[in-house]
Amino acid sequence: MRVFRGLRLYPGITGAIVALVAVLLLRAAGEGGVARWVATAYVGAFIVWTLVGMVRDVLRGHVGLDVLAVVAMVATLAVREYVAALIIVLMLSGGRALEDFAGRRAKRDLTALLDRSPRVAHVLRPPGASRAEELEDIAVDDVAIGYVLLVRPGEIVPVDGVLLGDGGTFDESSLTGESLPVTRGVGEEALSGAVNGTRAVRIRAVRRSADSQYQQIVALVRAAEESRAPVVRLADRFAVPFTAVALVLAGAAWTISGDPTRFAEVLVLATPCPLLIAAPVAFLGGLSRAARSGVIIKSGTVIEQLARLRSAAFDKTGTLTQGRPDLVAVRPAAGFADDELLRLAASAEQYSSHVFAGSIRRAATERGLDLLTATDAAEVATNGVTAVVEGRTVVVGKPAYVASIAPDTSQVALGPGEAAAYVAVDGRFAGAVVLADDARPESPAVVSWLRENGIEHITMLTGDARPTAESIAREVGIDDVHAELLPPEKVRLAAELRPRPVMMVGDGVNDAPVLAASDVGVAMGAKGATAAGEAAGVVLLVDSLAKVVDAVSIGRHTLRVALTAIWIGIGLSVGLMLVAMTGAIPAVAGALVQELVDLATILYALRALGGPPSGLAVGDVRAPSAGARLDRSLRR
Incomplete structure (x- = not known):
């Protein structure tokens, strides 16, 4: 039953088999002339259909390898090797079926996510x-x-x-x-x-279904599944030289032997299925393996860029750090009490999406402070929030932003790894809330792995204060730090970063512009950073920076497999063409042998589903030092 179902799904295979059987029966019955005309009619129709597709591709700016197949079919018909011509048609049609089968195998982890959607x-x-x-x-x-x-x-939980x-x-x-x-x-x-x-x-x-975690993942997976990987372009890089070599070898065989049949015998071994099939299968396998690891890579273009990375940039809060700052101290200015300052700040931060806002609200709740409702509130992205609380205008944010509203704002002393949210009330500096956000335990190992594996330039791009940024950078092993940046400045610095390609890793809404502008944007999407996830080419579904290493490792392995599969196809085809120049491989046998070359390249391309581990061992991930934790607990 599966065989008949396959024949219905692929009419090209069915037609080629029927035509081939009819031709063989007619030849056996002594009707060679009729057999030749049946084969010529069917192969001619297939050639016209292929040429129409080639014209459409050319109009879209894509020049592929189908010209070799067309020349091979025309040549075999011209020298009356019409059985070989039918086998080429069957091989090309079967190649598409093999590609579909291998593609389904390679995409199984992607489609599993879609099929499980509640x-x-x-x-x-x-x-x-x-x-x-x-x-x-x-x-x-x-x-x-x-x-x-x-x-x-x-x-399955639906929402x-x-x-x-x-x-x-x-x-x-x-x-x-x-x-x-x-x-x-x-x-x-x-x-x-x-x-x-x-x-x-x-x-x-x-949350509604469209806003829920799984549906966002499904949307990302669907985009990855439907994207056009650069595999066509990857194969096209070899198309012109491979076509030229094949035609030169075929022409030389004809010239040396004086037999035009030799031209056809060489060309049947130059059909382009290995190049057209192997690379797409490898890239689909890479996308599937990444999804299985908790990494959504949106397209094959991103895989190729990941494989060639030379620079990396990281945001700080929520990326290199855990993104859950703890309250260290409340430092009120004259005329304000600790609890009053924290309560006002937390009440205003109810209307902010910044990671510090949640920590300040949590600290106030843990102290038993009731938060107040604002009559008016507005947030200036990356700078701070303004809210009218009990008739008082409360501003919470960066020191420069608060100082523009309260000129008497003064800097507070910060320890290593600490950051402060400054507060102004009715245009007067009210104090600061000091927080500390530990580096992720895996961050040093990730930075070290990238540096040891060919990433030449690693930098931090953050909007946080320079002392805090430099402290975290020292802890994780980054030497180049750019702090107190606005989103446009991050975009500019990422564009100027060399060498290329550049990967930018971030997690927040304010990271979306620089993620979109980088060669490869990586979003820490486990916490639902929708804007960052939509702008990025890679989304990490697990809240661990170690998945960056997995993404880079999978990208490199996938590209290596795709290129090796292409070279296997080219090497086998060229070797067989050289043998065919001597007349040792008849046209019919050559067409059958080429099918084995297709199978070998596809089987190799499926290696992209597996591959070596990233090399980032669990033992490399270390926790923050006990001394650092004790020091912060004593300062609370």
Whole structure:
């Protein structure tokens, strides 16, 4: 049944098989003339169809390798090797089928994510006439924020939500790559795409389907799956010289032997299937392997750039650091108390998306301070936030921004790795809230791996204060630091960075411009930084900087496999053409042998699904020093 289904899916193969069988039967019946005309008609139609496709490609600016196949078919018909011509048609049609099969194999991890996308949600409706809750199945896209959903054992969480009642255990491997189940308690967030454990749980939706974690991942995967990798361009780099060599060898064989049949015998071994198939399969395999590792690479172009990287730039907060600063001290100016300053700052920071805002709010809540509602609030991206709280205008942000509003602003002393959010109230400097954000434990190992593996220039581009930036840079091993930058300055510095290509790694909304402007933008997308994820070419689904190493390693391995597969195809084809110049390989045998060359290159290209580990061992990842943690705890 599968054979018949395949013949229906690929009519070119079916037609070639039918024509070949008919020609062989006619020849056996002594109707050689009729057989030749049947073969000529079918192959001629296939040549016309191929030429139409070539013209369309040329109009799109793409000049490929199909010219070799056309010349080979015309040559075999011209010397009456029409059985060989039919085998070439069958080989080209079969090559497309092999490409589809290998492509499905290479994309299986990408398509698995798409196939698992939840489509139905079980909504618990408020009781009506009866006292029992009513359960209704609705489309995932119709789930609104606040809906209470039931997730049965083994089902996929349809939207992001917080757990109600008892907690649960979830398999988040499709989101994070972590194979072990995780336990979430009441009030913790269950991410869409996670698989529920052995007990039913209830969640309250906190995001609509389109905004939920899994749907964002699915959108990224779909973009990666539909993108045109540079594999066509990669093969085209070899198209002109390979075509020229093949025609020269075929012409030389004809000239030396004086037999035009020799021209056809050489060209049937120069058909371009290895170049047209092997490279796309390798790149699809690389995309699939990356998705399995928790890294979404959006296109083959990005894979090629990752493989050739020579420079890397990192944001600081949330990228090189953990992005969860802890309160170190509250330093009020004259006339303000500690709790008053922290309460006002936290109330204003309710309206900010900066990573420090969440830490300041958390610190105020832990001290038992009630946050106040603002009557008016506005945020100036990367600078700070202004809010009217109980009739008082509160400004929280960078020192320069606060100083432009409160001229009496004075700098506060900061220790290594510390940063400060400055506060002004009614145009008067009110003090500063000092926080410390530890470097990620894996950051030094990542920087070291990149430097040891050919990344010549590593720099930090951050909007934070220079003392804080330099402290973290020393800790992770970066010598070149650019601090107190605005987004346009980051873009300019990234554009000036040499040597190229350049990779920029960031996580926040303010990193989106520089991620988009870099040769390769890498977004720490595990925390849902949508703007950064959309602008980047690579999105890390796991909240670990070590995945940068995985991305670079996979890119290099994939490109190496693609190029090797191409050279295997070229080497085997040229070697066989040299043998065919002597007349040792008849046209029919040559066409059959070329199919084996196709198979060899495809099998090699599938090696992109595996590959060596990145080389970043778990033991290389170290935690912050005990001394640093103790020092900060004493300063609280």
